[in-house]
Amino acid sequence: MAAGSLLALLDDIATVLDDVALMSKTAIKGSAATFDDVAVLGKTAMKKTSGVLGDDLALNAQQVTGVNPDRELPVVWAVAKGSLLNKVILVPAALLISYFIPWLILPLLMLGGAFLSFEGAEKVIHTFFHKGETKPAKQGVPIDERAKISGAIRTDFILSAEIIVIALGVVSSEPIxxxxxxxxxxxxxxxIFVYGLVAGIVKLDDLGLYLLRQQSNMAKTIGRGILWLAPYLMKLLSIVGTIAMFLVGGSIILHGIPGAEHWFESILPGHGAGLLDAVLTLIAHFVVGLVVGLVIVAVMSLFHKKEQEA
Structure with missing residues (x-):
């Protein structure tokens, strides 16, 4: 899922690497070229991960929808801590796998893509066939909150893995x-970027209420607009987040099948170039993700049914 609207923000974030380079040049004379290279590589890697980052933002924002307003920020903070832990695990793991068993990265990503597709299919099936079903609370904590936190951290793990692998591809020929x-x-x-934005999105209604209490008529008008927009935005993010699961999952799976992407590009009108081809590619990724997800759900349901019968 393209995230072109995020590119400008990503470029601003990437300039932090330039600041690091400048400070490093001051502190360590004679190493300016090396730190400049690090800054350039960092910017390139950041931009290449922007597509997945857009999906990451949409998925994580929709993961906390429906949470009690008083618990929104604690839930976002819990998921952010889980995301940091994911990356503490993933960064060294990716470096080790890339160095010792590079062939394993693609199968692991495909498993992650299949899991994302499975989670998306489960959400769709739950929405259309199990809406309104609730589970009892456990130890005084709503089960929905527990499920949302654990689900968001699982999803973050897969998306973080893809982001890190994409970034690793940019710097794989560089020194360790x-x-x-x-x-x-x-x-x-x-x-910081994703969960800072997620925290801002989920607290839009609070911002609207704050502006509504101000003396300025313009502030009150903006506040009313935000309060009107907030619920629709959260619903939209929930839909976009589920679609993103299929888009990312299908993209990973299609990329991992030998020759599949090249074959698909060869049958496109522009052979992979142009707006129409980009739209058709997104549709193909969505369909692949949806089909794989539904197949896995069907297999899991059949297996669970046989277990119950036994």
Whole structure:
């Protein structure tokens, strides 16, 4: 799922790497070219991950929809901590796998893509066939909150893995220290960026109420507009987040099947170039993700049914 609207923000975030380079040049004379290279590579890696980052934002924002307003920020904070832990695991794991068993990265990503598609299919089926079903609370904490936190962290793990692997692809030929620095900085900045925006999105209604209490008529008008928009935005994010699961999952799966992407590009009108081809590619990713997700749900349901009969 393209996230062109985020590119300008990502470029601003990436300039942090330029600041690091400038400070490093002051502190360590004679190493300016090296730190400039790190900054350039960091910007390139950040921009290449922007598509997945857009999906990451949509998915994580919709994961906290429906939470009690008093618990929204604690839930976002819990997921953000889980995301940081994911990256603490993923960055060294990606570096080790890339160095010792690089062939394993693609199968692992495909498993992650299949899991994303499965989660998306489950959400669709729950929406259309199990809407209104509730589970009892456990130990005084609503089960929905527990499920949303754990589900968001699981989803973040897969998206973070893809972001790190994409970034690793940009710096794979660089010295190991450069790889570690760039991957670590990108992992930290992306976590701050995504969950900072998520926190802002889920508290839009509070901003609207604050503006509504101000003396200025313009502030009150903006506040009313925000209060009107907020619920629709959350519903939209929920829909977009589910679609993103199929888009990312299908993209990973299609990319992992040998020759599949090249074959698909060959049958496109523009052979992979142009707006129409981009739209058709997104549709193909969505269909692949949806089909794979529904197949996995069907297999899991059949397996669960046989277990119950036994």
């Amino acid at each position: 220290l450069t790889q570690v620095i760039i991957l670590s900085v990108i992992a930290l900045l992306i976590t």
